[in-house]
Amino acid sequence: MSNGLGSDDRPAVMASGSPARHLFFIPLPILMAPMWQPLLDWLGDRKAERTSRPWHALAKRVREGIAARQGEPLVDLPVTWQQLATRWQRGADRDTILVEALELLVRATQETSQLVLHPGQILGALSLAGGALVEMQTGEGKTIVAALAACLGTFDRQSVHVATTNDYLVGRDSTLNRPLFASLGLSTGKIVQSTSVAARREAYRCDITYSTPRELAFDFLKDCLHRSRHSSTDDPLALNDHSAKLKWRQASDVQPTRHIALVDEADSLLIDEARIPFVLALEDAAAARQLRLIQWAVAFVPTLRETQDCTAEPRTGRWILSATGRELVRTRAPTGEPVPASELYRVVELVLQASRNLGRDRDYVVRNGQVVLVDEFTGRLGEGRQWPFGLHQAVEAWCGIALTPRTRPAARITAQEFFRGYARLGGITGTARDARREFEANYGCSVVTIPTHRPCQRLVWPLRALPTEGEKFREVVSETSALHLQGRPVLVGTRSIEKTEQLSELLRTAGIPHQVLHAKHLADEAQRVARAGQQGQVTLATNLAGRGTDIPLGHDVAELGGLHVIGTELHESSRIDRQLFGRCARQGDPGSCRQYVSLDDALLETAWGADRAAQIRHAARQRQSSPHHWGRLLHRAQQEVERRARLTRQALLADAVKRSRRLRRLGFDPILDLLDDD
Template identity: 40%
Template sequence: MSIIDKIFDPNKKFVNNSKKIVDRINELEDQTKSLDDADFPLKTQELKERLVQGESLDELLPDAFALAREAARRSIGLRPFDVQMIGAIALHKGMVAEMKTGEGKTLVAVMAAYLNSLDGNGVHIVTVNDYLAKRDANWMKPAYELLGLTVSFLQSEMSQDEKRAAYTCDITYGTNTEMGFDYLRDNLAYLPEQKVQRTHNYAIVDEVDSILIDEARTPLIISGPSENSSRLYKQFASLAKKLQSDEDFKIDEKNKTVSLTDNGIAKTEKLLGVENLYDPSNIEYNFHMLNALRALHLYKKDVDYIVRGNEVVIVDEFTGRILEGRRYSEGLHQAIEAKENVQIKDESITYATITLQNYFLMYKKIAGMTGTAYTEKDEFDQIYNMKVVLIPTNKPMVREDKNDLIYRTEAEKYNAIVEDVTKRYEKGQPVLIGTTSIEKNEKLSALLKKKNIPHEVLNAKYHEKEAEIIAKAGQKGAVTVATNMAGRGVDIKLGDGVVELGGLYVLGTERHEARRIDNQLRGRSGRQGDPGESRFYLSTEDSLLRVFGGDRMKSLMNTLKIAEGEPIEHSMLSGLIEQAQKKVEGIHFSIRKHLLELDSVLDRQRNAVYSHRNWLLEGKDVEEHLMEIFEDVVDRRIDLYLSSKDMDTWNWETLSNELKNIFPFFSLDGKSKEEPEKFKEVFMAEIKEQYDLKVSEIGETQFPQILKYVMLRVIDERWRLHLQDVDMLKESVNLRAYGQKDPVIEFKRESYERFEEMVDGMYDDISAIVFRIAMVDEQKEKERAKKAFSVLHTQHSDFTIANDKEAKSDQSQGPSHKQRMRVKK
């Protein structure tokens, strides 16, 4: 830290300012102690009224925190320390509070949550697993209820009704993945009652480094089975051969489009055994037939593409070169794969996806707490606009962190570890051993068994058992072998007589790529001023050292004639290892930042689509919006075919064919061929007239509901295809980095173009279906919607740089009239 930083240390400044606020809270303690239990809900109501009357949450903070502290003391027997109040102030300010293990983060969240719940919009407290969500909610529940608040928790197996009830509470505990998936599922709902979440108001993220840093590269994905989709591509590849050009469909080679004639529609319906190709339940059939026809008649093998092995590879029409990694969009590539009878690459269908970064950036305010965040303070600041503050410990830290011991080989290292653990076990000192993987975990366990040392093995598979084992790891004679992250969020309390033995001994078997994880492991020992000890055993064969100078270190050991089984120990070496960790952290930060840049493009598109969807779901004026969609469809054709100043180049034939394909009643008869504006005016009046007839035919009450289902189905189908395209686009733009092109710029440009194409297709599909709707059983349509919603499943995708399968605003605002669904470039 520079001299200027020391003088103007923002962390020190925050702590000092917070101490003044804590002094004011402490002055209110006698007053809050004199209250009856029945007074607390009344005081909460008073604070809510003061907020409505114009006081800020900052102004209410001393009174609110004083009430919350007294409520906790009475109801659960815990009075927050002054340093915990400082931590709660940091959470209220939207900061990351770094608090050491055992400093009571769970209790700290109560005060910040209480204050920020006063506006009635709900507070989400985010944990790393279901067990902690349930434990913390039930543990703190008496304090919240004494204050007059409602509190609940989410569990992955809960029903929609149970989740909706949990989200309506003032305080909701749950995991990051469950909340993220609930958001995605809400935006796939076909009925308002299928939605469970309220607003994204304020979130307190526990173990914030794990959730917002470690898991930031892993998107949440809702997907559905693909077998049916692959089957449909194959089925329609066969059916398309039974339709005749001109008679059943028209081809536009210039624009590479195909449109079915009335005869073609009738034949397709007969082949499929359906009454109406444009029934809401048959939307995908029309899409598959048109794609199959395009694949069959407009895309030629060895001209537009080649078949190489078991895959279809696109050929550049200008250079004749193979375009590695590129795929045609919106299902066309799969249709060509079906035509050529090769493997259809459609492993699963992604219906919705979002990164955790973009999910939490939707909240009006987020805060976090963890024992290890300071090493990532720049990332928290740049990505989430969250400052990291170090909260003082309640008692001085006395744990002894010893220098690393570095051995020549992994075998020598493990022998030394077993020898050290044996000595500690024999004197009764508890030992917690941290490993970097389940494989290493089990290897060390086997070595300890050979020495007849009883021990517990933990590898983060069963959270409740995990918490139980970790909680006992501080007992006399306990030996626990755990993966580094196992039992996160659970304190290790020392058993009788352990303090005299030196406290808990934490032994790390390898340095993690991130210093945070090492610090998290060390932090298991020395809680609340307890004695403790930590040390890392390393070898030149460890992955981190192997990448960053392991050979040089091994050579140095040979030069110094270090005997077999003897380690090197020096603070300078530990410093060099830390520098290596910083390099890796920097690389990972760059990757996460790059992914966020890519996903932010998709995020704007997602917001536009979901906003549109929610607007429809809420049952707004569908008819007025529909007229705007019709106008957009007509305007695009006029711009495309009648925009030239030279009337001789106007293409009335193609315009007529395309409009006829979309609007079955279209005819050029009686329409001006000299004034496009006049043509549009007459045709829009005709559209309105035909629409009114359709409303009369179906029924004024039923038709808007059917329209809503139709539009939602079309939006979802087109968005699904767009996600698939964007997924493949990300892979191809990463490859373009080798051609000296900026992947982010390329992705922004192409994804914007594809989004515009998606909206064009969406509006065309909706317009085509509206005038072909026949009488539909509304109840059956609702049941179909529920069934479609229920087959989706969730996954937390794995990450790769080449194909990352991933993906801030309030979603309640719908599309403004006279404005097409759009995003900024």
């Protein structure tokens, strides 16, 4: 991947033929200490300023060119665009081409979408096209910035992949930007979960393709699996003819190339979700015995006594059998075929995880007789996804529904490995600065912060900390009711479907009309989002409304104070909280937000385990600590969870690099050859 600058350090932001980035990561535990944070932030700001200086100069030239051509008609846009692309391919002055191209794009956007772009969007498009990680505040127009950068990326005559968080945004963004692309003669494709193989193949051959990281990564893994099973006698990859290899891949692969990736909501996709590898699984025909044992374990587990027979590990929350519990398993083992005791232990602990760690309407929903996962980051349903190693079947058995065939991993790749495989990578989000060092170390992307177009008018109300969840919810209902009577729209964010429905019942009891937005109500998502900013509207939502959601204010709502956002619980990442509050006070509009927490919040267990969390709660209530102390306690818990997640991602990347080197040294394929310790 290129850093966007040519060999002479001039601001040719899309220099081709750049070398691939090395796969390595050096942890810096000493420099990560809190005492060094102000210095590191200052150094990072200075580096970002130096990095973005050439793009600022180009953006100024673009603005001057637009002003000079004000009122000139746009003629033969597709022809003009192709002429610019041809000059780019022939190696002409690329700075001049970029300036001319962006001038054309800004004017074309105004003509096709009636959007007048502000200087920050021009700078953001140049930075993103150059392989930077762009931070633009919520409501500043990131969608059109990604579209402009995608157009510039087509000069390399390769498909540009625009990755965003969910299928809803894939459909919305591709539809919104299609008129601009069409005016330049560029084709647009989109890939969502329901897209057929034939339609995927066609979409990947468009100039610009919108999809989610999950679809992009799994199509890549399926192509790898297909190539591995192809007959070597017909496979030009077995030959030394590079052109033959390339032609065969382009003809046979669904996803023929990975050249440019532009990632929207990059901190979520490249940081938060990167600790979970993409694993392509196939049906395991040899798992029939485990399915029978799972059915036995579902009847056996309720007889186990907590602490005496089974305990949860403090840090991971994983349930394990004690010596007494293992003895019970042996004495009550199923009759019939002999089963090793170790296998019985594994199955019982699997059902313990399913019954005690995974919650219905929180981690999964049961729909049409099937267990469907809920994505913890987006709040959406993960259709077609399963937990591995029999855990999914354990959940099905616990819910009393028919068991699906168990699957086994067939191919895997981490998010870091997948996106670093692109020749050029750029990203855009509203919350990137806190993860700046991780972006630079893992992906080689410098963070460029774009100033807001208008001053932000968001009012942050003081945090409210309550001793119990019940008291917290009553306060939330009271505040919502007061604002509803004033006519202000209110968005209440929760962490799960379960909590959303609890609050919905409380609002219903209080006589407050409201709408609910979560994974069970996706059919009319766009309509519900559009209503959320209307006068007096109350909306309860999970993480669905936290990212990429533009809530327009209704008539006279700005005069009343704008949208008010309430967070009912801290998330595991502070960036998700900031994204939720970013739904209000967008583009200079007024708005306000408040965070609620309680000592009952699950974040304490996530940070320190059930036993220590119980001790902390007891001590805080016994000492009758101030609510201010409770709030700091929850924020420390969030910081601990963030720290552990960061260490997990570092370890995952380091292990992936070592694993890849080890397998290649042994003659294995790191993607397809999964060993027992994977």
